[in-house]
Amino acid sequence: MRPTDTSNPDYFHRVVDCQWACPAHTPVPEYIRMIGQGRYADAYMVNWVSNVFPGILGRTCDRPCEPACRRGRVEENNGQKAEPVAICRLKRVAADMKGDVKARMPTIVPFNGKRVACVGAGPASLTVARDLAPLGYEVTVFDGEAKAGGFIRSQIPRFRLPESVIDEETGYIFDLGVKFRHGERVDSMRELLTRHYDAVFVGCGAPRGRNLDIPGRQEAAENIHIGIDWLASVSFGHITEIAPRVIVLGGGNTAMDCCRSARRLGGSDVKVIVRSGFDEMKASPWEKEDAQHEGIPILNFHVPLRFEHESGKLTGMSFDVVKAEYDKNGKRTLVSTGQPEVFVACDVVLIAVGQENAFPWIEVETGIAFDHWGLPVLNEHSFQSTRPEVFFGGDSAFGPKNIITAVAHGHGAAISIDRFLNKQDVNQRPAPHVTISSQKMGIHEWSYDNAISDDHRFKVPWAKAETALANIRVEVELGFDAATAFKEANRCLNCDVQTVFTRETCIECDACVDICPVDSITFTTNGDEGDLRKRLKAPTLNLAQSLYVSAELKTGKIMVKDEDVCLHCGLCAERCPTGAWDMRKFLLITSQAGNARLGGKVKEPA
Numbered sequence: 001m002r003p004t005d006t007s008n009p010d011y012f013h014r015v016v017d018c019q020w021a022c023p024a025h026t027p028v029p030e031y032i033r034m035i036g037q038g039r040y041a042d043a044y045m046v047n048w049v050s051n052v053f054p055g056i057l058g059r060t061c062d063r064p065c066e067p068a069c070r071r072g073r074v075e076e077n078n079g080q081k082a083e084p085v086a087i088c089r090l091k092r093v094a095a096d097m098k099g100d101v102k103a104r105m106p107t108i109v110p111f112n113g114k115r116v117a118c119v120g121a122g123p124a125s126l127t128v129a130r131d132l133a134p135l136g137y138e139v140t141v142f143d144g145e146a147k148a149g150g151f152i153r154s155q156i157p158r159f160r161l162p163e164s165v166i167d168e169e170t171g172y173i174f175d176l177g178v179k180f181r182h183g184e185r186v187d188s189m190r191e192l193l194t195r196h197y198d199a200v201f202v203g204c205g206a207p208r209g210r211n212l213d214i215p216g217r218q219e220a221a222e223n224i225h226i227g228i229d230w231l232a233s234v235s236f237g238h239i240t241e242i243a244p245r246v247i248v249l250g251g252g253n254t255a256m257d258c259c260r261s262a263r264r265l266g267g268s269d270v271k272v273i274v275r276s277g278f279d280e281m282k283a284s285p286w287e288k289e290d291a292q293h294e295g296i297p298i299l300n301f302h303v304p305l306r307f308e309h310e311s312g313k314l315t316g317m318s319f320d321v322v323k324a325e326y327d328k329n330g331k332r333t334l335v336s337t338g339q340p341e342v343f344v345a346c347d348v349v350l351i352a353v354g355q356e357n358a359f360p361w362i363e364v365e366t367g368i369a370f371d372h373w374g375l376p377v378l379n380e381h382s383f384q385s386t387r388p389e390v391f392f393g394g395d396s397a398f399g400p401k402n403i404i405t406a407v408a409h410g411h412g413a414a415i416s417i418d419r420f421l422n423k424q425d426v427n428q429r430p431a432p433h434v435t436i437s438s439q440k441m442g443i444h445e446w447s448y449d450n451a452i453s454d455d456h457r458f459k460v461p462w463a464k465a466e467t468a469l470a471n472i473r474v475e476v477e478l479g480f481d482a483a484t485a486f487k488e489a490n491r492c493l494n495c496d497v498q499t500v501f502t503r504e505t506c507i508e509c510d511a512c513v514d515i516c517p518v519d520s521i522t523f524t525t526n527g528d529e530g531d532l533r534k535r536l537k538a539p540t541l542n543l544a545q546s547l548y549v550s551a552e553l554k555t556g557k558i559m560v561k562d563e564d565v566c567l568h569c570g571l572c573a574e575r576c577p578t579g580a581w582d583m584r585k586f587l588l589i590t591s592q593a594g595n596a597r598l599g600g601k602v603k604e605p606a
Contacts (some may be wrong), residue, residue: 111136112137123152141180249351379427435587514576
């Protein structure tokens with residue numbers, strides 16, 4: 001193998017598994033260390049630069065960082081599945097305990113002569129506005145609702161996300177001088193383009209819930225509702241109660257929000273029914289667990305056949321019980337088991353089987369093309385449509401995803417808009433801001449805590465069930481207190497503090513090999529990757545994580561390190577008699593519009 005090119009930022013970035021997995025590439029270990037030091041405002045600002053909505057995401061994020069967390073694959077837990085660091089819940093700690101950070105936000109700057117319109121006030125549009133406003137752009141956000149937030153406000157129940165958090169974090173964006181045209185829905189792209197905006201960003205989400213067209217749908221329509229529309233009605237106070245027996249169809253997070261909301265509005269017999277197996281449901285594992293914790297059963301492998309009714313009054317649903325069969329290519333087919341149909345009585349059905357994009361307001365003559373799925377034809381890197389000054393992001397770009405993906409799209413689209421309006425190539429992306437610095441403070445001292453905590457993941461306390469289930473606006477999760485946050489933060493393995501090897505000073509004494517607690521270092525002869533992986537002291541299992549390979553040493557051997565299981569404990573650097581190993585903190589801040597770093601007032605400890 002060739003020596004590893006550690007000058008490529010992507011190499012060490014991939015080692016920081018949580019940051020690599022985050023669509024917005026938030027520097028997770030950096031802000032977790034700050035939380036452990038009680039520097040909550042600093043931790044909040046690090047988050048704010050990357051993900052814009054730390055308080056919102058600290059409660060609602062889909063957490064792609066956590067399955068990637070190294071702790072979840074190196075920790076021994078008495079035969080039980082090891083658990084990652086509670087990254088999402090620590091993000092909430094920073095938001096809840098930060099104090100007043102208004103003075104640390106960017107200030108309003110003079111108008112640069114360019115105007116940008118954002119359609120929809122969801123997370124993608126608000127991110128575009130947040131990134132462009134500090135560069136002098138006049139940004140106007142249009143939305144049909146009275147308040148900003150998009151599906152964050154309309155579809156996430158208040159027992160998961162208090163409205164005050166949404167108001168605060170959207171408020172920071174409008175405080176930058178962003179204009180909000182609330183109650184003004186854009187009904188015509190053609191008309192919007194006549195208003196002489198220099199660029200338009202479409203971030204209106206996927207506003208249409210999929211229907212279920214089976215027998216009885218029209219006859220019993222009065223008691224059958226599309227899930228996202230029903231959630232919006234609940235959020236805005238139009239619906240305040242529900243009949244006792246409720247069926248929720250669907251296996252995604254929207255279905256989990258529907259069933260838990262129904263439980264709080266008077267549903268005493270609420271069931272979730274899905275076509276697939278339980279493990280194949282699209283809902284996040286913790287969302288399913290929360291629903292079951294509240295006494296909501298999930299019936300799987302039930303395919304809806306028809307809505308049953310008597311003279312137009314819904315009485316229940318009939319289902320076919322199916323099983324999954326797989327062909328030689330692993331493709332799944334649901335086939336009937338031949339069992340008798342199952343009838344489930346109900347008063348109300350909430351359909352949460354997916355969402356679709358809807359662009360009836362974008363006329364053909366605008367030159368914006370759509371594919372056969374109804375999605376805009378975009379450059380997937382620049383988010384630019386077939387009409388050069390129009391960009392898309394969030395659910396409206398590539399279909400429904402989640403908040404953090406919408407934020408990432410917003411950052412990317414803002415870069416493109418800025419480059420487009422400055423007559424630069426939108427396909428050329430500015431490089432991220434990267435630093436790597438030694439953490440050495442003495443022979444055996446580091447500027448970070450390298451002791452490995454033995455603690456298992458701490459549980460977030462909940463409000464008492466009788467209180468939480470009685471009021472849909474009572475927040476269920478109470479969040480970590482400062483003491484628990486400190487202990488959970490100490491579970492982080494500081495994966496951004498990299499083990500950096502200097503070949504010229506290595507004397508091949510094997511001291512690092514002997515002391516490594518996970519056998520991640522091997523000195524051996526070179527070979528191709530497949531061969532090397534078999535000859536290491538501990539054969540590597542994760543092929544997605546690159547090997548750290550040195551150039552040839554004096555004996556003709558090479559140093560090979562398995563980055564996948566390294567604990568970043570620094571023992572190799574402490575033991576090395578020549579300083580060939582060093583612990584260096586790698587910090588990557590992704591580029592934003594104008595290649596400017598927002599929130600650059602993160603303070604170093606006194």
